Amino acid sequence: MATRPQPGDASSRSRGPRTRSRASHSLESVLAAAVAILDESGAQRLTIRALAARLGGGVASVYWYVSGRDELLDLAADSVLGGVLEAVADIGDGDPIDNLRTIAVTMFDAIVDRPWLGAYVLRDTATQIHSLQLYELIGEQVMRLELTPRQSFHATSAVVGFVIGTAADMGQEPPEAVVSGEMSKEEYMAGATAQWRALDAARFPYIHHIIDEFDGHDDRDQFIGGLDLLLTGLRLQAER
Amino acid sequence: MATRPQPGDASSRSRGPRTRSRASHSLESVLAAAVAILDESGAQRLTIRALAARLGGGVASVYWYVSGRDELLDLAADSVLGGVLEAVADIGDGDPIDNLRTIAVTMFDAIVDRPWLGAYVLRDTATQIHSLQLYELIGEQVMRLELTPRQSFHATSAVVGFVIGTAADMGQEPPEAVVSGEMSKEEYMAGATAQWRALDAARFPYIHHIIDEFDGHDDRDQFIGGLDLLLTGLRLQAER
DNA sequence: ACCTGAACACCGTTCAAGT
DNA sequence: ACCTGAACACCGTTCAAGT
Numbered sequence: 001m002a003t004r005p006q007p008g009d010a011s012s013r014s015r016g017p018r019t020r021s022r023a024s025h026s027l028e029s030v031l032a033a034a035v036a037i038l039d040e041s042g043a044q045r046l047t048i049r050a051l052a053a054r055l056g057g058g059v060a061s062v063y064w065y066v067s068g069r070d071e072l073l074d075l076a077a078d079s080v081l082g083g084v085l086e087a088v089a090d091i092g093d094g095d096p097i098d099n100l101r102t103i104a105v106t107m108f109d110a111i112v113d114r115p116w117l118g119a120y121v122l123r124d125t126a127t128q129i130h131s132l133q134l135y136e137l138i139g140e141q142v143m144r145l146e147l148t149p150r151q152s153f154h155a156t157s158a159v160v161g162f163v164i165g166t167a168a169d170m171g172q173e174p175p176e177a178v179v180s181g182e183m184s185k186e187e188y189m190a191g192a193t194a195q196w197r198a199l200d201a202a203r204f205p206y207i208h209h210i211i212d213e214f215d216g217h218d219d220r221d222q223f224i225g226g227l228d229l230l231l232t233g234l235r236l237q238a239e240r
Numbered sequence: 241m242a243t244r245p246q247p248g249d250a251s252s253r254s255r256g257p258r259t260r261s262r263a264s265h266s267l268e269s270v271l272a273a274a275v276a277i278l279d280e281s282g283a284q285r286l287t288i289r290a291l292a293a294r295l296g297g298g299v300a301s302v303y304w305y306v307s308g309r310d311e312l313l314d315l316a317a318d319s320v321l322g323g324v325l326e327a328v329a330d331i332g333d334g335d336p337i338d339n340l341r342t343i344a345v346t347m348f349d350a351i352v353d354r355p356w357l358g359a360y361v362l363r364d365t366a367t368q369i370h371s372l373q374l375y376e377l378i379g380e381q382v383m384r385l386e387l388t389p390r391q392s393f394h395a396t397s398a399v400v401g402f403v404i405g406t407a408a409d410m411g412q413e414p415p416e417a418v419v420s421g422e423m424s425k426e427e428y429m430a431g432a433t434a435q436w437r438a439l440d441a442a443r444f445p446y447i448h449h450i451i452d453e454f455d456g457h458d459d460r461d462q463f464i465g466g467l468d469l470l471l472t473g474l475r476l477q478a479e480r
Numbered sequence: 481a482c483c484t485g486a487a488c489a490c491c492g493t494t495c496a497a498g499t
Numbered sequence: 500a501c502c503t504g505a506a507c508a509c510c511g512t513t514c515a516a517g518t
Contacts, residue, residue: 022499022502048492058503060494069492119359122409126435132447139446151465153450153457158406158466165405166398169362195366206379207372210393217393225391226398232476233469262483262518288511298484300513309511 023057027075030055030065034076043073043116071127077120078128084110085130088137096144097235101227103138104163108223111167118168122160135160145238155234162230170219263297267315270295270305274316283313283356311367317360318368324350325374336384337475341467343378344403348463351407358408362400375400385478395474402470410459 033054037046048069052059066072088106091099111117125132139156147155178188193215201208273294277286288309292299306312328346331339351357365372379396387395418428433455441448 024501047490049490059492060504061502063493064501125432136444136446139450143446143449149450150453152446153453154462154465155469156446156450157462158402158469161406161409161466162398162402162470163405164409165403166401168408169401169404192365204376206376206383206392206396209383210379210389210396213390213393222394222397225394226401226470229395229398229473229477230402230466230470231473233472233474236472236476237469264482287509289509299511300485301483303512304482 023055023061025055025057025061025065027065030062030072031076031079034072035079038076038116039114043119046073046116048072073116073120074124074127077117077123078130080110080114080117081107081121081128081134082130085134085137091137091141093144096141097231097238099141100138100159100234101231103134103141104159104227105220105224107134107163108167108220111164112171112219112223115168115171118164118171121164142234145234147238151237155237158230158234162227166223166226170223263295263301265295265297265301265305267305270302270312271316271319274312275319278316278356279354283359286313286356288312313356313360314364314367317357317363318370320350320354320357321347321361321368321374322370325370325377328374328377331377331381333384336381337471337478339381340378340399340474341471343374343381344399344467345460345464347374347403348407348460351404352411352459352463355408355411358404358411361404382474385474387478391477395477398470398474402467406463406466410463 030051034046034051037050037054046069048059048062051072052062055061062072066075084106088103091102111121122128122131122135125135135156138159139152142152142156142159145152145155178185193211196204196207196211196214199207270291274286274291277290277294286309288299288302291312292302295301302312306315324346328343331342351361362368362371362375365375375396378399379392382392382396382399385392385395418425433451436444436447436451436454439447
């Protein structure tokens with residue numbers, strides 16, 4: 001990150017009225033526009049051309065700020081985690097497990113409505129400072145449980161893996177039909193439920209056992225249910 | 241899946257010497273070739289053209305078997321899970337938690353060496369039968385713990401989310417430099433470790449606390465460490 | 481029923497040139 | 500230092516035609 005020039009960081013030109021013969025951006029404005037497109041239309045629709053058009057400039061100008069599409073996604077994902085970090089930065093010295101729960105839920109809330117995020121979050125800590133800081137923050141709460149370094153490492157990774165995995169799974173990039181708007185998300189879910197109900201009960205006893213729970217379930221409750229299992233295991237390890 | 245014709249399923253023409261003026265495929269051969277390319281070169285390199293070339297035919301023939309690139313990836317991922325399913329199908333009626341551990345570790349082993357898998361596994365149970373069956377199998381073990389349907393649903397989702405999240409995170413699609421071969425995976429990891437060691441110890445106490453564990457750590461140990469926390473929590477819930 | 485080559489409408493990225 | 504338009508080398512997908 002620090003290896004690239006970062007215009008707009010503390011520069012004099014921050015947004016004043018200029019001659020305006022050419023478009024003028026900054027890393028932040030590029031990332032903000034990228035996140036906006038991502039949130040509105042998903043990763044598939046974030047093309048360099050679409051981004052340039054939204055910024056009102058030419059395609060090549062984007063490459064002044066990022067090395068390519070991959071880094072653009074990495075930085076866009078990291079900028080969202082920056083918001084999470086800000087929200088939990090002053091988490092305080094209450095019960096560490098409670099703090100972990102708070103951090104995890106905040107992350108979940110940020111990721112679940114952004115199907116595109118899962119694949120790019122915490123991918124490269126060299127580029128993604130906020131990701132690194134968030135990982136550190138989670139680790140610091142785990143450290144307070146006074147486990148061995150190895151246990152701390154495993155526990156921190158587990159929390160991060162669980163959050164990202166579950167949130168990414170739940171907020172998955174929906175199928176083309178939903179993206180294109182020819183089918184609503186509700187219709188899609190209703191279809192999935194119907195398909196499950198139609199399964200042979202003898203071959204799929206579990207599916208039938210939980211189908212009523214699945215139908216109309218709340219993703220957040222589901223996430224917290226699993227998270228609490230993990231945190232219970234962690235608490236037990238710490239108390240031993 | 242059953243909505244599409246499946247040539248080669250139980251058909252008479254299974255691979256006999258033919259006139260051979262044209263290439264001839266089957267869903268299985270198409271998926272096998274796709275998985276081979278995926279394993280060798282990653283998702284980015286699996287182009288329809290590369291796949292057709294490997295099959296020795298034209299591009300358009302692929303579209304006879306799959307509706308597009310997305311479904312190709314879905315089915316390729318599901319075919320790998322088919323192998324996992326086969327390996328654990330006769331898991332037996334031993335301790336359910338032990339069984340869950342076995343299934344999870346088998347899944348982990350299959351996913352971790354396939355960075356491309358994480359993003360496509362368990363995405364659409366309408367297309368991915370093996371994924372559905374594996375989900376069912378995990379759920380059946382959880383059912384034996386005799387929790388409420390809601391608890392069962394949450395626990396099953398948690399196990400699946402943890403496995404996929406952690407494995408996907410660990411086996412991430414490596415950066416371009418590694419894919420293209422200009423940098424080895426070891427060099428990349430060594431670089432990451434060095435970068436972490438260089439961080440300010442006052443601002444990153446956790447990173448420094450675990451850096452020796454991170455350096456040269458075994459992904460599998462790390463996965464199992466986290467998994468056991470989750471399963472401990474689950475066992476406790478079941479015993480209550 | 482299954483395969484083909486060519487064509488279409490895109491992409492990400494680069495580059496020489498501008499300001 | 501930052502932006503531009505045009506060009507390059509690709510893509511996924513479709514289609515009319517073949518066998």
